[in-house]
Amino acid sequence: MEKYDVLIIGAGPAGLFCAEHLAGSDLRVLVVEKNDVPGDKVCAGGLTEKDLELLPVPDDLIEVRMHESVLKAPLVEMRTQHPKPVLFTVDRKRLGAWQAERVRERGIEVRTGVRVQQIEKDHVVVAGGEKIGYRYLVGADGQNSLVRKYLQLPVEKKIFTLQYRIPWHDGPRFEIHMNGRYFHSWYGWIFPHKDELVVGTGGDARYVSPQWMKKRFYKWLEKNGLDVSGAVYESYPISYDYRGWDFDPVFLAGEAAGLASGLTGEGIYQALVSGRAVADKILKKRDTFPEIDQIIRYNAIQHKFLGILIKSGPFRNLILNSILLYLKANKKMKKKVSRTLT
Ligand SMILES: Cc1cc2nc3c(=O)[nH]c(=O)nc-3n(C[C@H](O)[C@H](O)[C@H](O)COP(=O)(O)OP(=O)(O)OC[C@H]3O[C@@H](n4cnc5c(N)ncnc54)[C@H](O)[C@@H]3O)c2cc1C
Numbered sequence: 001m002e003k004y005d006v007l008i009i010g011a012g013p014a015g016l017f018c019a020e021h022l023a024g025s026d027l028r029v030l031v032v033e034k035n036d037v038p039g040d041k042v043c044a045g046g047l048t049e050k051d052l053e054l055l056p057v058p059d060d061l062i063e064v065r066m067h068e069s070v071l072k073a074p075l076v077e078m079r080t081q082h083p084k085p086v087l088f089t090v091d092r093k094r095l096g097a098w099q100a101e102r103v104r105e106r107g108i109e110v111r112t113g114v115r116v117q118q119i120e121k122d123h124v125v126v127a128g129g130e131k132i133g134y135r136y137l138v139g140a141d142g143q144n145s146l147v148r149k150y151l152q153l154p155v156e157k158k159i160f161t162l163q164y165r166i167p168w169h170d171g172p173r174f175e176i177h178m179n180g181r182y183f184h185s186w187y188g189w190i191f192p193h194k195d196e197l198v199v200g201t202g203g204d205a206r207y208v209s210p211q212w213m214k215k216r217f218y219k220w221l222e223k224n225g226l227d228v229s230g231a232v233y234e235s236y237p238i239s240y241d242y243r244g245w246d247f248d249p250v251f252l253a254g255e256a257a258g259l260a261s262g263l264t265g266e267g268i269y270q271a272l273v274s275g276r277a278v279a280d281k282i283l284k285k286r287d288t289f290p291e292i293d294q295i296i297r298y299n300a301i302q303h304k305f306l307g308i309l310i311k312s313g314p315f316r317n318l319i320l321n322s323i324l325l326y327l328k329a330n331k332k333m334k335k336k337v338s339r340t341l342t
Contacts (some may be wrong), residue, residue, distance in 0.1 A: 001123060003133035004030045006282060008140055009116050009124070009147055011038035014254030014271035015140030016099040016110075017055065021279030023106030031100075031108065032126065034115035039096015041142075042236035044163060044191045044198045047088045047268060054272045057090060061098055063194040064089045066174040074179050074317045076324040080334070087174050089193050116141070119150040136282050137250045140275060143239035145256035153252075157241035157262055159186070160210045162217065163200025164231040165193070173197060178324075180316035182220040184208040185309035186263075190226075199226055202238065202265055207310050238265050240303075242296060251278040259295055263302040270295050 006022055008015045011033035022029045047057070065085040071078040080086075100110050118125040123133040139147025143158065172192030182188060184203050191198040201217050221228055238255065240262035245252045254260075254271030261267070277289045312319055327334045 001131040001133050004028045004135070006030070006136045006138060007032070007124065007132060007134035008138040010139070010141035010145075010254075010256070011035075011096065011100055011110055011112065012041060012140060012142060012254060012271060013055075013095075013099065013268050014256070014275040015138065016096070016103050017272045017275035018138055018140060018253055018279045019103045019108045019110070020099075020106060021276050022282065023103065023108050025283055027282070029108045030132065031103065031110040032114040032116060032132070033110065033112045034127075036113050037093060037097065038100040038110065038112065039092045039094070041092050041096075042161070042163070042234040043092045043268075044189060044200060044265075045089045045092055045095075045193060046189075046191050046266075047090060048086070049084065049088075051269050051272065052088065054269070054276070055099075057088075057095065058098070061090055061094055062088045063091065064172045064192040066172060066192060068174065070173070070175040071324060071327075072175065072177045072179070073320040073324040074181070075321045076328065078324050078328050078334075087191070089191055089198075091193070116146055119146060135249060138253060138278055138282075139251065139256040140253045140271075140278075141256050143237050143255045145239075145252065147250065148252060148256050151247055151250060151252070153243045155239050155241045155258065156206075157204065157239070157258070159202040159238040159240065159262060159265055160205045160213065160235070161200060161202035161238060161265065162210075162214060162233070162235045163189075163198055164221075164226075164228040164233055166197045166199060166226060166228060166231040167195060168192075168197040169195060177220065177224075178320045179220075180309075180320070182216045184213070185306060185312075185316065188217065188220055197226070199228075200234075204262065238262075238267060240299070242299065245274055245278070245292065246281060248281070251281065253278045259292075259299070261299055261302050263306045 005027035006029045008031045066087040115127040116124045175190040177188040186203045188201045239258045241258040245257040253274040259270035
């Protein structure tokens with residue numbers, strides 16, 4: 001059996017960022033990925049400046065830089081021109097390939113097409129029967145994490161999502177639509193990519209059925225003149241059920257730890273931050289992780305707000321209209337929210 005000091009399961013943003021931060025140490029590190037290529041993941045591909053501060057994605061990987069955002073509630077629309085780009089979009093496969101290349105260049109092995117099927121105390125068994133030994137195990141294996149199951153941590157909070165990639169040549173659009181009639185307590189998004197728009201929505205199936213979501217989503221698409229007849233359909237869950245990340249010598253990073261936002265669905269930033277934290281913990285570089293504490297605090301605020309929207313029933317649209325009206329009137333607050341979101 002081959003033995004590694006650190007075995008990372010999953011070559012998404014969390015696993016590859018963790019590997020990158022372990023490079024240069026004297027630890028023997030292996031990343032295994034079940035797909036044939038890293039980064040092949042359903043995603044709207046939206047990054048903000050805080051992602052790019054952590055991960056210096058090269059210019060040619062950024063498909064669109066948006067300076068204009070549109071926030072829509074049923075009766076109020078807020079169009080904002082931002083001095084700096086507020087959204088950057090990337091193709092997840094290209095991002096994954098680039099991240100994996102960086103990791104390999106730093107001397108770390110990334111093996112694709114290797115699915116971990118079983119986890120034991122000091123080794124895993126992959127499809128085909130091979131055993132791989134480990135001293136530290138990192139679960140960066142996403143929303144349906146096997147490592148999380150091994151730790152016996154349940155996942156109760158999940159967002160069901162659906163999105164379409166629509167061929168598009170009429171100029172970029174970055175829009176967030178909040179309307180209880182179509183999206184319950186969540187929202188619909190329009191993200192611009194090279195020659196396409198990614199339009200989608202999501203919601204927690206404990207409060208809104210996927211059937212309801214789909215039906216309303218199609219109504220919203222029709223109302224907004226978005227034709228999905230030649231578009232690619234995609235659907236994938238997002239886990240936002242955080243129950244800890246440090247179970248030394250086993251660690252969870254990114255969505256395996258449930259660190260994505262249950263309100264916005266954003267998860268790449270959290271994956272990068274936690275991937276790096278796991279590496280620092282294994283390298284015994286530090287004992288405190290304020291950036292993870294901040295994500296947990298920030299997610300808790302978002303989830304409180306989400307709880308209010310879920311419970312608000314017929315008043316939901318009133319709340320959404322009032323928030324946008326308030327933001328429109330209060331420039332300081334608008335700047336603050338825009339800074340927090342990016
Ligand atoms: C529709 C949709 C839109 C989204 N849009 C955005 C967005 O615009 N911006 C944003 O920040 N976030 C977005 N997210 C969330 C974001 O995609 C995730 O939070 C992020 O990818 C999590 O990164 P991760 O590395 O933790 O997990 P993942 O990216 O899911 O990577 C996990 C990896 O582990 C591999 N794996 C799983 N099990 C095994 C196994 N047993 N053996 C080997 N490998 C395994 C998987 O194949 C995968 O490559 C979106 C999510 C969805 C569903």
